[in-house]
Amino acid sequence: LQHHLGEAASLVEPGNTTSLALLGHAYVEVMAFRARSRVTQRHVAAGDLRGAESSIDKVLIASADQAVFDTCRLALPGLVELEDSDRADRFRKEWLYSRAATIYGGTSEIQRDIIAAQLLHLPRGT
Amino acid sequence: MDPDERAMFEKAISALVARYDGQVPSEALDDIGWLDILAEDPTVGVPAVFHAQGRAVAWSPALHDVMGAALPEVGHDAPLRASSVVVPVPRSELPGRRSGRGVIVDGLLLGARPTTEWLLVAGAHTDGRMAVFRIAAGDADLIPRRGLDPAVGVQQVTAHARAPTVLADGDAARSWWTTTVAIARRALSHQLCGVLATMLDSARAHAVERHQFGRPIGSFQAVRHKLAEAHAALAGAEATADMVWESDEVGLASMTAKIAASRARATVAAHTQQVLAGVGFTASHPYHHALKRAVLIDRILGDAADLTPEVGRELVSRGDAPRLVEL
Numbered sequence: 027l028q029h030h031l032g033e034a035a036s037l038v039e040p041g042n043t044t045s046l047a048l049l050g051h052a053y054v055e056v057m058a059f060r061a062r063s064r065v066t067q068r069h070v071a072a073g074d075l076r077g078a079e080s081s082i083d084k085v086l087i088a089s090a091d092q093a094v095f096d097t098c099r100l101a102l103p104g105l106v107e108l109e110d111s112d113r114a115d116r117f118r119k120e121w122l123y124s125r126a127a128t129i130y131g132g133t134s135e136i137q138r139d140i141i142a143a144q145l146l147h148l149p150r151g152t
Numbered sequence: 153m154d155p156d157e158r159a160m161f162e163k164a165i166s167a168l169v170a171r172y173d174g175q176v177p178s179e180a181l182d183d184i185g186w187l188d189i190l191a192e193d194p195t196v197g198v199p200a201v202f203h204a205q206g207r208a209v210a211w212s213p214a215l216h217d218v219m220g221a222a223l224p225e226v227g228h229d230a231p232l233r234a235s236s237v238v239v240p241v242p243r244s245e246l247p248g249r250r251s252g253r254g255v256i257v258d259g260l261l262l263g264a265r266p267t268t269e270w271l272l273v274a275g276a277h278t279d280g281r282m283a284v285f286r287i288a289a290g291d292a293d294l295i296p297r298r299g300l301d302p303a304v305g306v307q308q309v310t311a312h313a314r315a316p317t318v319l320a321d322g323d324a325a326r327s328w329w330t331t332t333v334a335i336a337r338r339a340l341s342h343q344l345c346g347v348l349a350t351m352l353d354s355a356r357a358h359a360v361e362r363h364q365f366g367r368p369i370g371s372f373q374a375v376r377h378k379l380a381e382a383h384a385a386l387a388g389a390e391a392t393a394d395m396v397w398e399s400d401e402v403g404l405a406s407m408t409a410k411i412a413a414s415r416a417r418a419t420v421a422a423h424t425q426q427v428l429a430g431v432g433f434t435a436s437h438p439y440h441h442a443l444k445r446a447v448l449i450d451r452i453l454g455d456a457a458d459l460t461p462e463v464g465r466e467l468v469s470r471g472d473a474p475r476l477v478e479l
Contacts, residue, residue, distance in 0.1 A: 028473050036471035038464075046464030053463055053473055054411045054456075058388035061395035061412075064479050085384040141383055142376035146356055149368045 027056050027094045030120060034098045045101035052097035055090040062086050078144035081137040088127040088134055095124035153193045161189065162200045169208040174303050176205065176212035178233060178265075187232070190217055194335070195397040202339045206346020206449075209441050211304050213265045218339050219332050223272060226284050226320040226328045234269040236261055236289075237332060238309050242451055243458060246329075247309070248275025248285050255285045257292060257311040262452065264305040271309065273316075274329040282325040285316040301444040334406035337453050341393040341409040347446045348386050348413075348420040354439045355379060355424035358431065369427070378423035382416075389416035399476040404466055407459045408476065414456035417446050 031052055038045045062083050069076055098117050099106040106118050128134040142148045153161070164184045169176055181187075181201070189197030201214050219237040228235060238247045238259035247259025257273050271292055273285040292311035299306060320328060356379060359370030369375050392412040399405035421443060424432070431437040454462075467473050 028475065031467070031473040032471070035464075035467035035473055038468050040465070040468050043461055046461040046468060048464065049467050050411070050460035050463035050465075053467060054392075054408050054415065054460070056473070057395075057408050057476060058392045058412050060475070060477075060479065061391035062388050064395055064477070065391050067479060082384045082387045085381075086388045135377070138377045138380035138384075139373075141380035142370075146370075146376075146379055146383060148356070148359055148370035148376050148379065150371055 027059075027090060030098060030117075031056060031094050034094075034101055038101050042101070048097040048101045052090070052093040055086075055093040059083070059086040059090040078140050081132075081140040081145075084131060084137045085134060085141070091124045091127040095121040153189075153196050158196050158200070161185075161196065162204070165200050165204040166207070169204045169210045169212075172210060174210050175305075176210055176214075178213050178217075178267075181212060181214060181217075186214065187217065190221060194218075194221070198335070198339050199342045199394065199397070202342035203346040206343035206348075206445075207350055209347060209350060209438075209445050211263050213263055215262055215336065215339060216265050216268075219336050220272075221335070222328055222331050225331075226324065228270070228272065228286060228319055230270055233265070233267045235272060236265055236268040236270070237272045238274075239336075239452065240274075241308075246274050246276055246282070248273035248283075250275065250277045250283070251312070254312060254314040255287065255316045257285075257287070257309055257313065259309045260297070260452075261294065261307040261309055262304065264307070271311075272319075274325065274332075277321070281322050282329065283321050284319040284325045284328060285313070286319050287311060287313040287316045299448070301441075301448045303441070304445075304448060306448075330403055333453060334402045337406040337410040338393065338396060340449050340452055341389070341396075341406075341413040344413040344417060344446060344449045345386060345390045345393055347442050347449065348382075348389070348416055351420055351424045351439065351442045351446065352379070352382055352386060354437075354442070355382070355427040355432075358428050375427055378427055382420040382423040385416040385419040389413045395477055401474055401476055404463065404474065405476050407454070407463050407466075410454060411456045411459050411463065414450050414459075417450045418456070421446060 035049055038049060066083055099121050105114050106121050168180055168184055205212055216236050220232045220235050223235060239262055240247045240259055248255050248257050255275055268289045271287050271289050275283050275285055277283055291313045292309050294307045294309055297306040297308050359375055360368055362369050389412040393409045396405035396409045428439055432439050
């Protein structure tokens with residue numbers, strides 16, 4: 027994700043404020059995921075496995091993944107939709123695949139159910 | 153500071169903040185060694201103090217201390233507690249600008265500090281170079297701004313000081329201001345996350361207690377997903393605020409933390425207020441204090457809307473997306 031975002035950053039026009047905001051937004055999403063996985067890695071390294079906590083990581087990575095490729099699509103106008111270069115092919119495939127980030131590995135609805143039940147301890151319906 | 157000492161300090165500050173009703177005085181912070189920890193180990197002290205005062209929806213002069221910490225670098229040697237750094241008004245980068253031999257100041261002081269004798273003002277010379285000005289507090293008009301959250305004690309600072317002292321110019325001034333804004337943004341990110349955690353607790357408790365159609369409302373998926381989303385957003389913002397202390401990219405990292413906290417603010421505020429429904433709008437439930445505090449902190453030194461394009465500009469100028477820290 028970081029690599030693709032870096033590539034997008036190298037292609038965006040410095041004067042395009044809409045694109046700058048999109049880039050900044052995706053960057054913060056990626057950093058929040060990195061920060062969160064750093065916490066998780068430390069727990070794992072300490073032998074402290076917290077199953078339900080990983081649902082937070084999953085929600086954040088899905089959101090970062092989609093933010094990065096949405097940014098690539100929106101900040102580089104027409105690249106994904108209209109161009110035929112190798113680069114465009116690559117971004118196109120990545121963008122299409124990122125649509126599944128909230129589906130594979132447990133849908134974001136499942137992750138939210140886990141967070142609600144096991145981390146927030148909300149009561150189940152009867 | 154080892155993990156045990158850190159846990160002890162965190163406990164001490166939480167207990168301290170709970171003893172005061174909304175405003176913690178400097179002397180109380182000093183009793184638990186705040187200034188020593190700020191000087192020796194800010195990466196522990198700042199998160200602990202600001203998270204605790206966020207959690208309790210309290211305020212203290214700690215932000216003045218944090219922003220004043222680097223003043224000796226620009227040659228200001230008056231006591232820390234006699235000096236306050238002026239914060240820019242929203243959507244403005246610097247609170248001061250040169251006018252002839254004087255300086256015009258338009259900024260804010262966040263929280264009362266009755267011992268202030270000197271105001272430190274980052275500003276621009278007429279040729280655009282940065283400067284750090286010092287003026288006597290008596291030369292400025294300090295007007296209380298009640299605003300959304302009167303409990304903070306915001307003051308608007310306006311002055312046309314004819315003979316300010318110029319403490320630093322150019323790169324030295326810029327370096328001090330960058331450092332000062334960066335640490336303040338990190339502190340505010342922790343404080344904002346603390347307030348958001350309190351808001352989420354309120355909404356969670358309400359979702360458990362409040363029944364509709366014979367069930368607790370927290371058993372309805374529409375409610376559960378809102379709170380789960382808020383929880384994930386807050387966890388991401390908290391982890392970001394913690395992580396950026398380890399980054400050498402001080403400016404970029406601090407903006408990142410402030411944006412993450414600001415975005416979590418939007419998600420947590422929207423979902424918790426919706427779940428709390430009617431009581432989230434009444435003065436009889438304490439939630440409204442936290443909501444107002446969160447919105448105020450979000451605004452100070454840039455929110456997501458202000459800072460996101462700045463981060464994007466930074467990435468474009470580097471042609472890269474830096475990692476901030478290695479995992």
